[in-house]
Amino acid sequence: MYLSLVFLPLLNSxxxxxxxRFLGFKGVSIISMICLIFTVNFSFFAFYEVGLMGSPxxxxxxxxxxxxxxxxxxxxxxxxxxxxxxxxxxxxxxLVHLYSIEYMSHDPHFPRFMSYLSxxxxxxxxxxxxxxxxxxxxxxEGVGLCSFLLINFWFTRxxxxxxxxxAMILNRIGDFGLVLGILTIYVHYKxxxxxxxxxxxxxxxxxxxxxxxWDASVIDVICxxxxxxxxGKSAQIGLHTWLPDAMEGPTPVSALIxxxxxxxxxxxLIARSSPIxxxxxxxxxxxxxxxxxxxxxxxxxxxxxxDLKRVIAxxxxxxxxxxxxxxxxxNYSVGIFHLVNHAFFKALLFLGAGxxxxxxxxxxxxxxxxxxxNLIPFTYSMMMIGSLALMGFPFLxxxxxxxxxxxxxxxxxxxAGHFSYCLGAAGAxxxxxxxxxxxxxxxxTKPNGFKSVLTTTSESSYPICTTLAILATPSIxxxxxxxxxxxxxxxxxxxxxxxxxxxxxxxxxxxxxxLKYKLLPIVLSLxxxxxxxxxxxxxxxLVFQMKMSIFGKSLYNFLNRKWFxxxxxxxxxxxxxxxxxxITSYKTIDRGMLEIFGPYGLSFLVTFVGKSLASLQSxxxxxxxxxxxxxxxxxxxxxxxKLIFVGSGFLNHKIFLVFLISVFIxx
Numbered sequence: 062m063y064l065s066l067v068f069l070p071l072l073n074s075x076x077x078x079x080x081x082r083f084l085g086f087k088g089v090s091i092i093s094m095i096c097l098i099f100t101v102n103f104s105f106f107a108f109y110e111v112g113l114m115g116s117p118x119x120x121x122x123x124x125x126x127x128x129x130x131x132x133x134x135x136x137x138x139x140x141x142x143x144x145x146x147x148x149x150x151x152x153x154x155x156l157v158h159l160y161s162i163e164y165m166s167h168d169p170h171f172p173r174f175m176s177y178l179s180x181x182x183x184x185x186x187x188x189x190x191x192x193x194x195x196x197x198x199x200x201x202e203g204v205g206l207c208s209f210l211l212i213n214f215w216f217t218r219x220x221x222x223x224x225x226x227x228a229m230i231l232n233r234i235g236d237f238g239l240v241l242g243i244l245t246i247y248v249h250y251k252x253x254x255x256x257x258x259x260x261x262x263x264x265x266x267x268x269x270x271x272x273x274x275w276d277a278s279v280i281d282v283i284c285x286x287x288x289x290x291x292x293g294k295s296a297q298i299g300l301h302t303w304l305p306d307a308m309e310g311p312t313p314v315s316a317l318i319x320x321x322x323x324x325x326x327x328x329x330l331i332a333r334s335s336p337i338x339x340x341x342x343x344x345x346x347x348x349x350x351x352x353x354x355x356x357x358x359x360x361x362x363x364x365x366x367x368d369l370k371r372v373i374a375x376x377x378x379x380x381x382x383x384x385x386x387x388x389x390x391x392n393y394s395v396g397i398f399h400l401v402n403h404a405f406f407k408a409l410l411f412l413g414a415g416x417x418x419x420x421x422x423x424x425x426x427x428x429x430x431x432x433x434x435n436l437i438p439f440t441y442s443m444m445m446i447g448s449l450a451l452m453g454f455p456f457l458x459x460x461x462x463x464x465x466x467x468x469x470x471x472x473x474x475x476x477a478g479h480f481s482y483c484l485g486a487a488g489a490x491x492x493x494x495x496x497x498x499x500x501x502x503x504x505x506t507k508p509n510g511f512k513s514v515l516t517t518t519s520e521s522s523y524p525i526c527t528t529l530a531i532l533a534t535p536s537i538x539x540x541x542x543x544x545x546x547x548x549x550x551x552x553x554x555x556x557x558x559x560x561x562x563x564x565x566x567x568x569x570x571x572x573x574x575x576l577k578y579k580l581l582p583i584v585l586s587l588x589x590x591x592x593x594x595x596x597x598x599x600x601x602x603l604v605f606q607m608k609m610s611i612f613g614k615s616l617y618n619f620l621n622r623k624w625f626x627x628x629x630x631x632x633x634x635x636x637x638x639x640x641x642x643x644i645t646s647y648k649t650i651d652r653g654m655l656e657i658f659g660p661y662g663l664s665f666l667v668t669f670v671g672k673s674l675a676s677l678q679s680x681x682x683x684x685x686x687x688x689x690x691x692x693x694x695x696x697x698x699x700x701x702x703k704l705i706f707v708g709s710g711f712l713n714h715k716i717f718l719v720f721l722i723s724v725f726i727x728x
Contacts, residue, residue, distance in 0.1 A: 063118060063139055066103040066147065067186045069096045070154075074179035081172020089172045090162045093179065097155035100182075104147040111144045112554060119192065126195070130251045138192035138255065142558035145397065145547075146189040146329060149404045150322050154182040156528045157317040160412055163524040164313055164419060174214060178317065181207035185322050189329060193254040194243045197330075201239065201294070204323045205232050211318060212310040221309045228303040235293015235300055239330075242286030245270075249279050259336035259560070266340055284341040287334055288348060295327030295381045298355040302626050304378055308370040312415030315370055316408045324377060325400050328384045332393040336560040345389050346477050352386030353470075353481035355379070358624065360491035364498075365620045369414050369425045372499050376451060377407055379488055386481045387466045390473055391565035394555055398547040399462035406450035406458055406536040413444040413529055416521045417503060422514050427499065432508030436518045441504045443529040448500055450536045452493040452586050460583075461540035463489070465548060465571070467582045472571035482578075489582045493589030501597040 073096035077089045084092065110116050118139040126133040139147075158178060165171050181204060188200025213225035243253065249265060250258050268279045291297070296304040307319050318324070331338060331348070338345060356379050363375030380403050387396035418425055420437050434441045450459040467489070470482040508515055520526065546554050550568060596604050607613040622628065656662065 062103050062106060063120060063137060064122075066100055066107060066151075067137065067183070067190055069100045069103075070179040070182040070186065072096060074176045074183060077172045077179065078176035081176065084172070086166065086171055089175050093158050093175050094155075094162075096179070097151070097158050097182075101148075101151045101155045104144070104151040107139060108144045108148050111139050112141045115553075115556065117141075117556070117558075131247065131253075133193055133195045133253060135196065136192035136254070137190045139190065140558040141555050142329075142332060142397065143190055145401060147186065149401055150182065150185050150189065153322060153404055153408050154178070154185075154317060156408070156531060157313045157412070159524055160316070160415070160528040161311075161313040163522050164415060165311060170214075174211075174311070177207055177210050177214065178313070181211065181318060181323070185326075188326055192256070194246060194258070195253050197333075198239065198243060201290070201326065202236065204318070204326065205229070205236065205294075208232075208307070208318050208323060211314040212307050214310055214314070218309065224303075224306040224309040228307050231300050231303040232293045235290045238286045238289025238293070242283050242290065245279070245283050245286060249283075255333070262337050262340055278341070280337060281341045281344055284334070284338050284344040285347070287330060287337075288344060288351075291327030291330050291385070292351065293327075294330075295324050295385065296355075296378050297327070297351050297382065297385060298358050301355065301359070301378055302623070302630065305366075305371050305374045305623070308368070308374050312370065312411060312418060315374070316411035316415070319374065319377065322404070324381060325384070325404070328381065328388060328396055328400050331385070331388045332397055332559060335388075335393050338388075339391065339560055339562045339565065345391065348389030349386045349477045349481050350389075352382045352384070352389055353484040354382070355385065356382030356481075356488040357484040357491075358382075360488040360495070361620055362623045363495045364491055365617055366495075367426055367428050367621075369417065369427050369430075369499070369503065370411070372427075372495060373407070373410050373414055376410075376492060376496070379492060380407070380451075382488070383463065383466050383485060386485070387469070390469060390478060390481070390567075391561050392466075392469045392568070393559045393561065394548050395462065395465055395469060395568075397559075398543070399466060401543070401547070402450075402458045402462045402540050405532055405539060406447045409443060409529060409532040409536050410447035410451065412525070412532065413440055413447055416440045416525050416529065417444070419521055419525070420518045421510065422517065424510065424514060427502040429510045430503045430508075431506040431510065432504075432515070433518065434504040436515070437520050439520055439526055440529070443533055444504070445500060446533050446536055448496040452496045452590060453489060453582065454586070455583065456541070458536050458538070458540035461544045462548075464579070464582055468571040468574060468579060469567060471578050472567050472574050474570070486582050486585055490585040490589040493586040494593045497590045497593035498597060501593065506597060 073093050076092055077084070081089050107118075111118060118137075120137040120139075122135040122137070124132075125135050158175065161174065161178065165174050168174065184200045184203025184207060186200070188197055188204060191197040191200060209225045209229045212228055213221050215221050246258055247253050249268065249270070250261050252258060252261070262280065265279055269276050270279050270282055271277075272282045293300045304319060304324065308315055310318075338348075359375045359378035359382060363372050363379065366372045366375060380399070384396040384399050384403070387393075387399065417430070417433065417437065417440055420440070421430060421433070424430065446457070450457040453459045453463040467482055467485045470478045470485060472478070546552060548568065550572075608617055619625070
């Protein structure tokens with residue numbers, strides 16, 4: 062069952078990719094859904110057996126690398142953390158496959174698309190079920206590859222090409238840090254499997270190494286390098302710019318990869334490596350700062366975006382910040398709890414956005430929508446549920462995890478905890494504002510689109526609506542039903558999968574913080590939603606006047622252009638690299654030294670010598686006689702000088718040779 066859970070998506074990918082043209086649309090659809098339904102069922106059975114019954118499973122297939130101290134097996138570890146992630150990945154993936162059957166039915170390359178989706182699912186399962194860092198890295202790189210293929214699925218579009226390349230390059234930066242972290246683990250631990258590394262970590266607390274000319278703790282260096290990988294994959298500030306641009310891919314891709322699964326790999330890596338991170342408090346402090354800043358930054362960037370999918374993409378980036386700083390505060394279970402909840406309502410939002418785009422003839426600008434509530438009421442209801450869950454509306458899924466994150470942040474009673482609480486609460490206000498703004502501009506305001514589009518707008522087909530309805534159910538209830546299981550006081554669900562030092566446990570303290578700090582995030586969320594409602598319902602002229610003022614233009618430009626991160630990267634970082642590469646590498650080294658001392662210089666030397674020798678062939682007899690005379694005189698002079706200098710014992714052969722070379726140069 063466990064191996065079938067992992068390899069059924071690979072089987073579907075191979076079948077759809079190689080035989081899709083023979084199977085046709087219906088054949089690929091049927092085989093894909095059969096494989097994914099079985100995979101989901103196996104995931105639920107594994108969750109029951111491993112998570113609820115407390116029976117972790119360890120499987121070893123074969124030896125992969127066996128070279129002295131480097132021993133890597135193809136092994137699979139199924140503990141409570143793994144099976145939880147398996148349920149999320151396979152459930153969302155199955156619904157995205159069902160959704161894609163209708164959404165991509167018009168595309169002639171449908172089998173290739175389904176093959177890529179299933180291949181992504183396989184690599185994601187490899188990532189979360191691996192029992193060592195090397196095998197985990199295989200899945201890590203595999204989902205990056207599939208991300209490139211899926212973003213660039215419509216490869217004839219220039220923007221899709223640019224977005225895919227951007228995602229690949231920025232993820233390579235993070236992956237480089239992850240590779241260095243894995244290599245550092247092997248150098249100091251002489252092992253890469255989780256069990257050995259986690260068991261040996263307390264023995265290396267005082268071991269030092271040199272990192273960037275600085276003597277640092279080995280554990281700090283390892284944790285920092287692993288976190289760089291998490292920054293790239295989970296789109297934290299600095300390496301986040303690929304995530305909004307990745308919306309160029311088809312909408313099912315956005316829902317599967319860039320909302321629910323792949324971007325959470327960084328959070329999973331930190332939670333999986335919790336036995337190491339618990340002994341690196343300095344790195345946890347950095348993680349807290351980066352996550353909280355990302356939560357606020359992404360929320361402010363999504364505030365004034367006009368692309369429907371881009372707004373939701375920035376909300377994904379913001380929610381990942383919440384998960385990251387929850388892990389930085391040593392509350393890994395709370396971060397994973399929010400990851401699970403977020404996967405469902407964010408997939409609902411993205412697939413709902415796809416239904417809107419599908420209904421409005423591929424229009425994505427929310428300024429050209431409006432009035433869709435009466436035209437697509439079911440999609441409106443689903444988007445409303447997803448938006449309310451995202452903003453943490455009381456008693457919906459997002460409420461049970463988002464508020465707990467802010468409570469434990471304040472309950473830490475540290476500077477980092479209070480800093481993350483303040484930015485997280487501000488991010489909650491901004492999240493509620495842009496979520497309500499999205500709903501109003503898309504569904505509730507007066508129609509702003511073309512008449513030809515609005516007259517043909519209708520509700521999506523049954524597969525799309527069925528997918529949205531299924532996702533709406535966990536978006537409402539899953540937080541309530543799993544809160545006590547995942548983060549309840551005294552729960553033993555996680556067992557050894559997540560390790561927290563006793564002095565870092567503060568879930569009890571979070572329950573007894575001042576009531577006003579518990580209510581503040583809810584009040585801010587409701588205030589943000591109410592403010593957006595008032596602005597876009599009764600104060601449209603005021604909004605326009607604010608936007609056209611000098612300060613309003615500057616603020617709008619700053620937030621709409623995402624804090625100018627892309628401008629800085631393109632005009633300063635990228636341009637400097639291009640200029641340095643052209644002048645230094647290309648002109649000086651490639652076209653300079655390498656060509657002068659290489660093939661160009663050799664060909665020039667041969668040509669020069671050939672021309673010089675050819676010039677001696679003048680066809681005049683007296684020139685040849687003169688050359689012969691010079692050569693005979695040179696030989697006689699050479700013999701006589703050798704007898705004088707060497708034969709008499711005044712000089713040796715070396716000095717004589719130097720003398721001849723000097724005479725030749727002077728002449």
